[in-house]
Amino acid sequence: MSLLECCARCLVGAPFASLVATGLCFFGVALFCGCGHEALTGTEKLIETYFSKNYQDYEYLINVIHAFQYVIYGTASFFFLYGALLLAEGFYTTGAVRQIFGDYKTTICGKGLSATFVGITYALTIVWLLVFACSAVPVYIYFNTWTTCQSIAFPSKTSASIGSLCADARMYGVLPWNAFPGKVCGSNLLSICKTAEFQMTFHLFIAAFVGAAATLVSLLTFMIAATYNFAVLKLMGRGTKF
Numbered sequence: 001m002s003l004l005e006c007c008a009r010c011l012v013g014a015p016f017a018s019l020v021a022t023g024l025c026f027f028g029v030a031l032f033c034g035c036g037h038e039a040l041t042g043t044e045k046l047i048e049t050y051f052s053k054n055y056q057d058y059e060y061l062i063n064v065i066h067a068f069q070y071v072i073y074g075t076a077s078f079f080f081l082y083g084a085l086l087l088a089e090g091f092y093t094t095g096a097v098r099q100i101f102g103d104y105k106t107t108i109c110g111k112g113l114s115a116t117f118v119g120i121t122y123a124l125t126i127v128w129l130l131v132f133a134c135s136a137v138p139v140y141i142y143f144n145t146w147t148t149c150q151s152i153a154f155p156s157k158t159s160a161s162i163g164s165l166c167a168d169a170r171m172y173g174v175l176p177w178n179a180f181p182g183k184v185c186g187s188n189l190l191s192i193c194k195t196a197e198f199q200m201t202f203h204l205f206i207a208a209f210v211g212a213a214a215t216l217v218s219l220l221t222f223m224i225a226a227t228y229n230f231a232v233l234k235l236m237g238r239g240t241k242f
Contacts, residue, residue, distance in 0.1 A: 017225040018090030025083040025218035031211030032135070033076040035204040039138070040065045042201030050184055050192055051169045057179035079215070082124075086222050089117055090229060114230040121226050125219045128212070135205075135212040141172050142202040149193035152186060162186045 044065050047058050145167040151158045152165050168183035169175045175182050184192060192198055 015087070015090030015225065015229075017221055017228075018087050021218045021221035021225060022083045022087045024214050024221070025079060028211045028214030028216075028218055029076055029079040029083075032208050032215060033072045033211075035211060036135070036208035037069050037072050039201050039204035039208055040069060042197055042204065043138070045197060046192070046201065047169065047174065050188075051182060052175055052179045054180065057175055057182075061174060082120075083218075083222075086117060086121070086226065089114065090225055092229075114226065118223070118226045118230050121219060121223045125216070125223055128216050128219055132209075132212045132216050135209045138205045139209050141174075142198075142205055145189075145198075146193060146202060149190050152190045165189070167192075 044058075044062055047061060052058050148165050148167055151160070152162050155162055158165070163186045166183045166185035167189050170177050170179055170182040
């Protein structure tokens, strides 16, 4: 067998769905974790600078942000490892293995491992749906703030007075109701929206949201591929041995 024929056989049996899902998973997780980490840092600075001068008002928020950042580190490590494992499992159940080793036989342990991957991937997909929904919350808050700034910048588009247009961090539960000032209104809010820090944080949250969406798509692809791989092992296997 020539080298070209060997490569052609391997390509025919390559798990392209798992390859695409792995690349999308790595891209999505990197985007979500990297941008989400920096966006949380930017939010912390904005709260400290403009919305509250009393550290006790946002102490709990800072602790939550730092906790989320540590969770991000763990999430990145876990998904990179799990994506590599799913890719390896995809290669294990491809036609390339069957063509190289002849009879398509698998062990009971191999079937059990594939079933485990199906269950874990399904559970991760459900959990990540919640993460995806939560990642939309800061985008919604920043978009509302940006929309308010647009109304201040172009007063002809609204009937409300500029001074009554505000962004209240307390309304979203970011700060307690007794925080002072807790909100920024009028031209002061417009000046915040024009800062590079606000613009960067807003766009980082959007990028993190896109990364969460990409990761969700990759998990759905992984789930379909893992289910198919399990079916291949269970239904197409001609022999089972310990």
